[in-house]
């Protein structure tokens with residue numbers, strides 16, 4: 001079953017075309033990685049999938065619903081690249097606020113806040129104001145907020161930037177667990193060892209999809225994904 005279907009999507013800002021004829025399928029209950037150098041268009045694409053931006057042409061269907069759709073947006077967890085947190089509030093107050101936005105109430109709200117704090121290992125720091133958090137802690141809190149409403153689709157824009165290797169491994173364990181429970185996860189990354197952990201990958205470059213498949217498919221003869229990426233993208237890769 002397809003969770004996300006992208007058909008002939010284009011995106012232009014003014015006269016500048018940022019994405020060109022993107023066709024992509026993400027199957028349900030997979031971890032799908034969008035890989036590409038800075039400026040390739042990954043964030044623009046995931047924002048359109050999350051329903052935050054409109055394509056200039058083409059269609060995006062998420063769980064059989066044409067995007068943008070408010071009803072579907074409620075079933076999507078989106079963690080943006082920059083943390084949208086209230087720095088003068090505590091982590092707990094931030095989560096309480098986002099949980100209310102998602103319509104969570106009472107006991108269920110408390111349970112979910114507790115559960116997501118445990119997942120990202122911030123339970124001991126929940127009462128501290130976010131302004132005292134490190135960059136990695138803020139990323140973890142943003143991830144917790146995206147998980148509050150147990151979304152069907154989880155979209156994570158570079159989720160582990162600034163997160164140490166131990167916690168990164170625990171976040172990946174959690175992502176696999178969420179997949180096991182039925183969640184479809186779309187993650188953007190520059191990091192090749194993270195890309196290796198995805199079930200399926202799409203490599204982007206200059207607004208185009210240059211290759212899709214499993215990490216093994218994409219390697220096809222190359223020793224590493226990095227090598228494959230350079231091969232598909234041409235030798236002038238910036239990263």
Ligand SMILES: Nc1ncnc2c1ncn2[C@@H]1O[C@H](COP(=O)(O)OP(=O)(O)OP(=O)(O)O)[C@@H](O)[C@H]1O
Nearest residue numbers: 013018036037038039040041042043044045081190
């Ligand atoms: N609102 C906007 N108006 C004009 N140009 C934009 C806008 N948003 C993004 N762009 C341009 O679109 C291109 C793709 O940007 P995008 O952020 O999608 O890339 P990315 O692959 O996510 O990069 P990174 O890995 O650095 O986050 C860039 O050239 C960027 O400058």
